[in-house]
Amino acid sequence: MRPFVSMTGRVIYMGLLVCLVLIAISNTGLVKPNWPFELFATFMRQVLPIVVLSICVALNARKGVSALFLLVFGVLAFWPLFPGSKYVKSDPGICKNSDCFTVIFANLRRKPGAFNTVKMQARKQSADLIALSELPPEMTSDLLSKYLSDYPYILFYDHADDGRKLGSVKAIASRFPLGPSRLIAEDYPNFPRSIIHVPFLTDQGEIDFFLTHPRIPLAHAGMRRRDAVISMLKSEIGASENFVIVGDFNLAPWAPAFRNIPGRRAGDPRWESTWKDGFLPLGVPIDHALIGTQIDLGESDVLPRTGSDHRPILIRFKKSI
Secondary structure (H helix, E strand, O other), rough: HHHHHHHHHHHHHHHHHHHHHHHHHHHHHHOOOOHHHHHHHHOOOHHHHHHHHHHHHHHHHHHHHHHHHHHHHHHHHHHOOOOOOOOOOOOOOHHHHOOOEEEHHHHHOOOOHHHHHHHHHHHHHOOEEEEEEEEOOOOOHHHHHHHOOOOOOEEEEEEEOOOEEEEEEEEEOOOOOOOOOOOEEOOOOOOOOOOEEEEEEEEEEEEEEEEEEEOOOOOOOHHHHHHHHHHHHHHHHHHOOOOOEEEOOOOOOOHHHHOOOOOOOEEEOOOOOOOOOOHHHHOOOEEEEEOOEEEEEEEEOOOOOOOOOOOOOOEEEEEEE
16 A cells, blocks of 8 residues: 555656646746646646645655755746736725726626626626627627617627627627727637727726637637737737726736736736636636726626626726826
8 A cells, every 4th residue: 555655646746746847837938829838827726735735745754855846846836826016906995986987897608697697787786888708699789789778889799890700709888988999800710809999988088998808728729819819909009008908818817928918907816716617626817807007996806607607807997087
C-alpha cells in the first residue's frame, strides 16, 4: 500500500507542477495566441487551494524541497489574482441622489426562460438599459419590442451589414434615446462575432455604449478570433474615456488578454463567478462591464441565475462631473 501511496503522491505532485508551469507561461503573455496555456490560467482559482493543501502535506511529510518548488511556481502562477489596478471599486454614495443609470447585461444562451427571468430582473432593478447576447432563435426585433414594451428604443442585430448571419444575436433595449448605431463585425465568412457601438443619450450627456461577445477560445483559431475582436474594440474606442462596455468576453480577468480591453472592470471579480452557473466549482467570471475614467461607478453586482449557464451582471453609474 505504501509504494502505491508514494507513487500516487508523485503523480499528483508532478501534475501540479506542470499545471503551475503552464499557468506561469500564460501569465507572461509572450505566447500569441496564448493557447492552450490560458485555458489552465482560467481556472487558477480552482487550482490555488489544491496547491496550498499540497504544500501543507509536503511540509508535514518533511518534504521541504517539494514544498519549496510548489511555493515558487505557485507564486509565479497566482500573482495575477492579487493586483487590483484593472478593477474599479463601486461607491454607493455616487447614486445617493438617484441620478445613476442602471444597465443589465445577460448572455441568454438562446433560452426563452432566461429571457423572461432577465426581463423580470430588469423591472425589479429599474434598469435603464438591457443588453443581451445569444437571444432565443425565435426572437425578432418586433417580438423584442412587444416583450419589452416599456423600453421604447430597441436595437436588434442578427446579421452583419453585408448579410452574414452573426455568431451571436445581440440586442439593446433602452428607456433613453439611442444615437445612430454601428455594427463592427470581424472579417470572417461564417457566423462572425461583432461589436455594437451606440451613443446612449442621457440627461447627463452622451455616453458611448458597447456590447460585444467574442468567440470562445476552445482552440488556437478561436482564441485568435476572440483577441481580434478585442483589438477591434480597442481601435473603435481609441483615446476616449467616456464609455461603458458590457459583454461575455470568454476571458477571465486575470488572463493577459484582459489587459488589452479598454477601461477598468466595474467591480472586483476575483471571488465571484458569472459562468458556469450550473456547476459552481468550475465557476469563472467571464462576463464583464468596463468603464472609462469619465464614468463614476455606483454599484456592480452579479444577479441571480436565470436558466442560462451565465448569470447576468448589473452596474449603476453616472458621468463624472
